Amino acid sequence: MRRLIAILIAALAFGALSGFAAYQKVRPQDGGIGDVNWREIAWPFPRDGWPAGRAFRCRAEACGEGIELYVRPKIGFCNCDSGVADDDEVDRVADLDMITQNFAPRAPGGVVRIADMSGRARAYDLDMSDGSHHAAVGIAVAHRCDLLVAVAQGRGTAAEVERAALAFLGAGDMKRWMTAALGGG
């Protein structure tokens, strides 16, 4: 009987390890983001209609002052045919409203390509609740009927924020995570 119990425990442990391994495939361990300038932090926003994503902070010396980036998939939220078609769509989907309800675009956005997915990025001015002003970039790229959205913000210039965000999202480990998060294997 003891042997049977041992077999059952081993089977359960194997199942748990398999599940853990599958989870790890999508979400690499903290520190495994392949960029020494960026550090993963806790998702800072309350629960909304989409599952929480991943949040990161960049060293001031590397990126500029106080730059944070928030990224998550939105499954089934995209026009399957046209993808991210225009700047209005970036306004709607890019999670800027999680940071503040008061944001205004600085200029028309532009086409971006991240992790083999196409979409758009647009720069914004944010009016924060404490009265300060931040620069931000909203990014939305599409894969089939799904979206991957990111927003980066900081006290530096919009150009600094955008440059840092796009470089980080284009790096190897983040690219792999984003591809897997959208079911790309």
Next chain:
Amino acid sequence: MTGRIKLATYLCVSFVACGGFASAQQQLIGAPPEASNMRLVGANDLQARSAYQPTIHHQGDRWIAYIGHHGGTDAVPDPVNPLTGKAEPNGTSVVDVTDPANPRYLRHIPGQEGKYEGGGAQMVRVCDGKTLPKGDRNAVYMLRTFGNEAHEIWNVADPANPVLITRLGGLKDTHKSWWECDTGIAFLVSGAPDWRTRRMTQVYDLSDPAHPIKIRDFGLPGQEPGSTGAVPTEVHGPISTGPQGNRVYFGYGTDKGGLLQIVDRDKLISGPKEPTPDNLRYPEISRLAMSAFNGAHTTFPMLKMPIAEFARDKDGQARDIVMIVDEAILNECGEPRQMVWFADVTVESRPMMISSYTVPEASGSFCERGGRFGSHSSNESMAPVYYKKMAFIAFFNAGVRALDIRDPYHPAEVGYFIPSITASTDKRCVTVDGKDRCKVAIQTNNVETDDRGYIYIVDRANTGLHILELTGDARKAAGLP
């Protein structure tokens, strides 16, 4: 038998039984439909086109079903119409259902070229010319979307030979509109090019369908042109109670961030029209914000419902109820459950959710069957046969569900029907490890009823139209003979 062998045998039997149960939930071609207190009367394959909104219209001595379609599929972008022998982009099916046991397919009116939600002609509403204030008395008008880019009005007095009357084009993301047949006022869901939302409402006077008059654009503050900041959830569809009720119930969101907005119809039509934040707020009476997990696809008003339980109360014996139906959009339970909610809006400034309904997942292992599981829409007919007594909910792979709603504080399922799949039923896929894993299942997308009490359900996965009737306890609950 030793203990070990007994245990091994038990585990083996359990494993096989569980596997067998799971596979038994997969629909098979040739298997009978699953039903309780509902019976199949007739069917039509709708030329294997993915179906959205059905509207059943009593036209002289005939009953005609007008059924909107999504665009075609990757496999068959433009199905062949056997009546013409030509490949035609999905549009509107016109079916004579006078004899519901033998529906006759009369005509297919092609829609916009495009696949899935990128084409077709999803929505349909029908008004008689003799009812519209300035209509041709001999005409019957069908309002439909044309793909995502236009609204069209056709004269379908001869349903086999429809004639295009009017087209309102230059739009995007046209969707679920409402048309008051006694006034001609229409609430057309569209995407206007300069608005920040994918879908908003354009109010039109279509009392003379040949000469549409635009009244105004409407949406939530923050959606209008030139605004900044967060963009509120897009509209999905309104339902008006006309000048008598003087209310329009707008549903925003489909599967997320839902919102019921109660609007004063007269202020909406007659108030200041420039889309400023103040003017957009002016006709609003109140809002009921839902969880971020759920959307408001259909907002179906049932006003002044007598509640038996409250009959002896000195106040509040009758309640104004709005049934809110969410739309599931992801296959195989990939999102929070989308279901049905009942709101008591008697005190309009303080609307409150009072009850909910969903199909128990375990009753059919619906998360494993394939395709979407969850609600999509309800019947929208206000004909006395079912109004305020029975509601029918399209629940994708769980078919149609019949609810006894006489006590909306405690809605109860009294019947269901899940059609059989056929060779035409299209697959639905999810991505697993980067690869598509596909299953075939019914995807009951919409339901409507006619004044005779027949129930019409249509399938998003190309299985066609099924005409049903209630039996047993469900029939008794509806008060039918």
